[in-house]
Amino acid sequence: MAVIGAGVAGLAAAVRLAVAGHPVTVFEAGPSFGGKMHQFSLPGGYRFDAGPSLFTLPQLVDDIFRLAHRTPADYFRYERLDPITNYFFADGARLSAWADADRFAAEVQAKLGAPAAAVTRFLARSGRAYDATAGTFLHKSLHKIGTYLSPDVLGALAALPGLGLLGTMHQRHAKAFADPRLVQLFDRYATYNGSDPYQAPATLSMIPHLEHGIGAFYPAGGIHAIAASLHRLAGEFGVTFRFDEPVEEILVAGRHVTGLRTALDIYDFGLVVSNMDVVPTYRRLLPAQPAPERTLAQPRSSSALIFYWGIAREFPELDLHNIFFSADYRQEFRAIFEDKTVADDVTVYVNITAKKTPADAPAGHENWFVMVNVPHDEGQDWEELTRKTRRAVLARLRRALGADLEPLIRAEKTWTPPGIAADTSSFGGALYGSSSNNPLAAFLRHPNFSGRLDGLYFCGGSVHPGGGIPLCLLSAKIVAELIG
Numbered sequence: 086m087a088v089i090g091a092g093v094a095g096l097a098a099a100v101r102l103a104v105a106g107h108p109v110t111v112f113e114a115g116p117s118f119g120g121k122m123h124q125f126s127l128p129g130g131y132r133f134d135a136g137p138s139l140f141t142l143p144q145l146v147d148d149i150f151r152l153a154h155r156t157p158a159d160y161f162r163y164e165r166l167d168p169i170t171n172y173f174f175a176d177g178a179r180l181s182a183w184a185d186a187d188r189f190a191a192e193v194q195a196k197l198g199a200p201a202a203a204v205t206r207f208l209a210r211s212g213r214a215y216d217a218t219a220g221t222f223l224h225k226s227l228h229k230i231g232t233y234l235s236p237d238v239l240g241a242l243a244a245l246p247g248l249g250l251l252g253t254m255h256q257r258h259a260k261a262f263a264d265p266r267l268v269q270l271f272d273r274y275a276t277y278n279g280s281d282p283y284q285a286p287a288t289l290s291m292i293p294h295l296e297h298g299i300g301a302f303y304p305a306g307g308i309h310a311i312a313a314s315l316h317r318l319a320g321e322f323g324v325t326f327r328f329d330e331p332v333e334e335i336l337v338a339g340r341h342v343t344g345l346r347t348a349l350d351i352y353d354f355g356l357v358v359s360n361m362d363v364v365p366t367y368r369r370l371l372p373a374q375p376a377p378e379r380t381l382a383q384p385r386s387s388s389a390l391i392f393y394w395g396i397a398r399e400f401p402e403l404d405l406h407n408i409f410f411s412a413d414y415r416q417e418f419r420a421i422f423e424d425k426t427v428a429d430d431v432t433v434y435v436n437i438t439a440k441k442t443p444a445d446a447p448a449g450h451e452n453w454f455v456m457v458n459v460p461h462d463e464g465q466d467w468e469e470l471t472r473k474t475r476r477a478v479l480a481r482l483r484r485a486l487g488a489d490l491e492p493l494i495r496a497e498k499t500w501t502p503p504g505i506a507a508d509t510s511s512f513g514g515a516l517y518g519s520s521s522n523n524p525l526a527a528f529l530r531h532p533n534f535s536g537r538l539d540g541l542y543f544c545g546g547s548v549h550p551g552g553g554i555p556l557c558l559l560s561a562k563i564v565a566e567l568i569g
């Protein structure tokens with residue numbers, strides 16, 4: 086069988102299917118594996134993870150090694166983060182989000198003056214909501230009738246009304262917390278799947294439980310180590326990788342997939358798993374087939390503007406994950422999702438892997454991954470938006486850190502939504518496929534299989550259960566279970 090794309094979901098699907106005894110060939114358009122999870126270096130000795138930086142549910146990676154009867158730690162190691170994130174608010178307040186919920190709540194009370202009990206109560210409820218629903222909505226196909234007939238799923242659906250999850254995320258947080266800074270802090274979790282807290286359903290308020298209940302983690306050597314470890318395991322199970330060989334067409338006879346065409350050859354395959362974004366899979370690789378237009382028309386998630394900077398100084402007040410909030414979050418999301426532009430005042434995320442892996446930057450320097458949430462590409466003037474956003478980022482960081490970053494930048498690269506689209510084929514450069522700005526979004530994502538063509542399956546961030554590393558890994562698990 087063939088897998089199109091060596092993103093994290095394609096790699097996980099390839100390993101699972103190879104372990105199940107299928108011969109697997111992975112076709113990858115790019116020169117290496119990882120997709121959005123690739124790494125690169127800038128002159129002067131700065132290494133960067135290009136895309137994802139926040140890692141939760143590492144057991145989903147471990148599960149793949151166990152399935153293959155391997156010891157996970159022989160391939161892949163990680164540490165639990167504490168603190169998880171340093172927050173810098175627009176009014177100058179700062180706090181660290183500690184892993185332990187009670188310690189985090191005490192920090193909130195000490196630094197913001199907000200009652201600790203409100204935080205622990207909220208996190209406990211977030212954990213109950215996660216436990217009641219994750220097994221149903223994330224681990225199984227929502228597009229097979231059998232899913233709805235099992236008692237645990239019926240129980241999860243029955244539990245929903247009692248979990249206080251009606252309304253939007255923002256409404257839920259505004260009800261739980263009187264302090265607007267705390268509302269902003271928890272609203273931020275909507276960005277974990279590229280959504281808008283003012284529209285996304287309150288069910289997403291369970292995301293903080295992933296960090297505070299289960300943990301946020303850092304893989305030894307950086308996020309790219311996840312892809313590298315899966316690639317190594319795939320090799321041990323005989324998976325063939327054809328890099329620099331983009332698939333140009335999925336071949337079909339009647340209702341059956343029969344193979345693939347690339348610029349180099351035509352290949353026979355009765356089973357094809359597409360890890361390519363579902364929109365271009367239909368538009369480019371299956372142009373003669375009817376496409377599920379309603380599914381493909383679902384609004385896209387946000388994208389990102391990323392500045393990768395080699396910085397000639399160390400900042401002890403920063404850690405691996407750092408957030409510098411804007412003063413007006415509502416305006417920021419309105420700009421992204423309604424005006425399809427970038428606000429003048431933006432929230433800035435700075436990730437510095439050299440804090441954990443010193444070899445990622447020269448001594449006395451740091452490698453800064455500086456990210457701003459922006460709309461997906463719809464033909465905006467990204468040159469102008471990049472210039473404007475870079476200025477806003479430098480101004481925000483100067484206010485918070487009292488330092489002018491510009492003269493410290495020794496190496497620089499930028500990734501824009503059109504760049505993300507060009508490099509990974511993600512439609513519009515959206516980071517997480519379709520957005521979750523709708524209570525029915527989970528049901529409107531494309532299934533992990535084709536309803537029309539036998540032998541065609543889908544994994545990755547643009548299909549069920551959604552984007553982000555853990556959900557991509559689960560999409561691969563669902564596909565492998567469907568194929569058997």
Ligand SMILES: Cc1cc2nc3c(=O)[nH]c(=O)nc-3n(C[C@H](O)[C@H](O)[C@H](O)COP(=O)(O)OP(=O)(O)OC[C@H]3O[C@@H](n4cnc5c(N)ncnc54)[C@H](O)[C@@H]3O)c2cc1C
Nearest residue numbers: 090092093094114120121136137138139332545546553554
């Ligand atoms: C800047 C950024 C920050 C992010 N932050 C986080 C984070 O902190 N935490 C988190 O969990 N997630 C984060 N994400 C999202 C996460 O990276 C993605 O959800 C995940 O990596 C997507 O994996 P994937 O397997 O779906 O596909 P991709 O990584 O998109 O890989 C798809 C692969 O398919 C290949 N391909 C496409 N078309 C073809 C073709 N025709 N033939 C052959 N190959 C093809 C592409 O070259 C690519 O390698 C972030 C993403 C970005 C870009």
